[in-house]
Amino acid sequence: MDExxxxxxxxxxxxxxxxxxxRLVQRHGSLEAAAAAQPPTDLVSQALQRSRRWLEGGQQRSLLMLGDVDYPPLLLNxxxxxxxxxxxxxxxxxxxxxxxxxxxxxHPTPQGRETARGLAAELAGAGLAVVSGLAIGIDGEAHRGALTRGASWAVLGSGLDVIHPRAHRELAASLIERGLLISEHVPGTQPLPQHFPVRNRIIAGLCQGCLVVEAAEQSGSLITARLAGEAGRDVFAVPGSIRSPQSRGCHLLIQQGAQLVQELADLLPGVAAATLKAAGPQGVEDPLLAALGWEPSSLEALQARTGWRTEALLARLLELELEGRLRRVAGGRFERTAAA
Structure with missing residues (x-):
C-alpha cells in the first residue's frame, strides 16, 4: 500500500x-504496519478510488500528509x-x-459585510493569507476582500469536489486560481453538519490568529475562536452595537480577553510577533530528547534550548511521536514516554 x-x-x-x-502507528512502529493490521473494507476501497480519480483530474490537485516536509509548522503544532x-x-x-x-x-449586517471585506483586503495587502470556511456571510466576504489584494484559503467541511454552498462555486474557482481549497475529507464527501465544527480546528491551526467580525452567542465562529485560543493563537474581535444580536458573540470574546479590533493596526502587532516566533533561529545539531528532559515542555521552551528552526524541530518531534518516544499533552506541550 502507498501512504x-x-x-x-x-x-x-x-x-x-x-x-x-x-496511536496505532505508535503501537505498530510504522504507518505501513498499522494499516496492514486493519482489515480492508469496500468503503475504504471506494474512498481510495475516488481520491485517486480526483487527484488525476487536475494539475493543481495534491495531497498533504502528516510528515510531509511542507506540512505547515503551525498546523503541525x-x-x-x-x-x-x-x-x-x-x-x-x-x-x-x-x-x-x-x-x-x-447572517451578517451590511456593516459586518463591509468590515469583513475591508479588513480581509488589508490583511492580504499586508502579505497574509486570509483563511475562512467558504460559508455564506462573513466567510464569503472575507474571501472576496482578500482576493482583491492577495491570497485566501478556504477549509471545507466536504470533499473538494462538493462545493457548499453552491452559490460559492465561482468564488471557489477564484480561490483555486489565486489561493487554496483545503479539506481532510475524501472527494465525494457531502457537507454534513458534524463536519463543520471539526473543520474549524484546521482553520484555527493554520493561522497566527483568529479574527471574529460578527457572531451571535451560539455561533460556530466562537468554536473557531476557542480552538485558536487553545492552540495558543491570538484571538481578535470586532465590537458592534450593544443592540445587535450579531455582535454579542464578539462582545463575549472581548470580555474573555480577546483583543478588540477597530482597524488593521490593532491586528498587526500580534501577527508580527507570532510570525517572528514561528520563524525561529538557525538550527544546530543537539539531541532533542535530552533537551526535552523529564518534564512536559512547550515548543517555545524546546526552541530556546536547542536553537533549532521550527520546521526542523516539529519534524523531529513528529518522528519521536510516531516512534512512541514522546506524546502531546495538554497545553500544546510534549513529554517523554516510558519508551524513551
Whole structure:
C-alpha cells in the first residue's frame, strides 16, 4: 500500500478515528504496519478510488500528509493536526505566507459585510493569507476582500469536489486560481453538519490568529475562536452595537480577553510577533530528547534550548511521536514516554 492507502485504511477502520490512528502507528512502529493490521473494507476501497480519480483530474490537485516536509509548522503544532489533507490551488503558499483566520456570522449586517471585506483586503495587502470556511456571510466576504489584494484559503467541511454552498462555486474557482481549497475529507464527501465544527480546528491551526467580525452567542465562529485560543493563537474581535444580536458573540470574546479590533493596526502587532516566533533561529545539531528532559515542555521552551528552526524541530518531534518516544499533552506541550 502507498501512504494514501495506508492513511485511508486507518481512518476508515471502525472506531479508530484520528487520535486512534496516531496511536496505532505508535503501537505498530510504522504507518505501513498499522494499516496492514486493519482489515480492508469496500468503503475504504471506494474512498481510495475516488481520491485517486480526483487527484488525476487536475494539475493543481495534491495531497498533504502528516510528515510531509511542507506540512505547515503551525498546523503541525496544533492540538489535533489532520493526518491527511486534499489541496487544490497554490500549495506553495502554505510555506510562503503567514495566515489569519477571518470568520463570523452567516447572517451578517451590511456593516459586518463591509468590515469583513475591508479588513480581509488589508490583511492580504499586508502579505497574509486570509483563511475562512467558504460559508455564506462573513466567510464569503472575507474571501472576496482578500482576493482583491492577495491570497485566501478556504477549509471545507466536504470533499473538494462538493462545493457548499453552491452559490460559492465561482468564488471557489477564484480561490483555486489565486489561493487554496483545503479539506481532510475524501472527494465525494457531502457537507454534513458534524463536519463543520471539526473543520474549524484546521482553520484555527493554520493561522497566527483568529479574527471574529460578527457572531451571535451560539455561533460556530466562537468554536473557531476557542480552538485558536487553545492552540495558543491570538484571538481578535470586532465590537458592534450593544443592540445587535450579531455582535454579542464578539462582545463575549472581548470580555474573555480577546483583543478588540477597530482597524488593521490593532491586528498587526500580534501577527508580527507570532510570525517572528514561528520563524525561529538557525538550527544546530543537539539531541532533542535530552533537551526535552523529564518534564512536559512547550515548543517555545524546546526552541530556546536547542536553537533549532521550527520546521526542523516539529519534524523531529513528529518522528519521536510516531516512534512512541514522546506524546502531546495538554497545553500544546510534549513529554517523554516510558519508551524513551
Amino acid at each position: 494514501l492507502a495506508c492513511w485511508l485504511r486507518l481512518l476508515g477502520a471502525p472506531g479508530v478515528g484520528r487520535v486512534g490512528a496516531r 496544533s492540538p489535533d493536526p489532520p493526518l491527511l489533507l486534499f489541496l487544490e490551488g497554490r500549495r506553495e503558499q502554505l510555506a510562503q505566507l503567514p495566515a489569519m483566520a477571518v470568520v463570523g456570522s452567516r
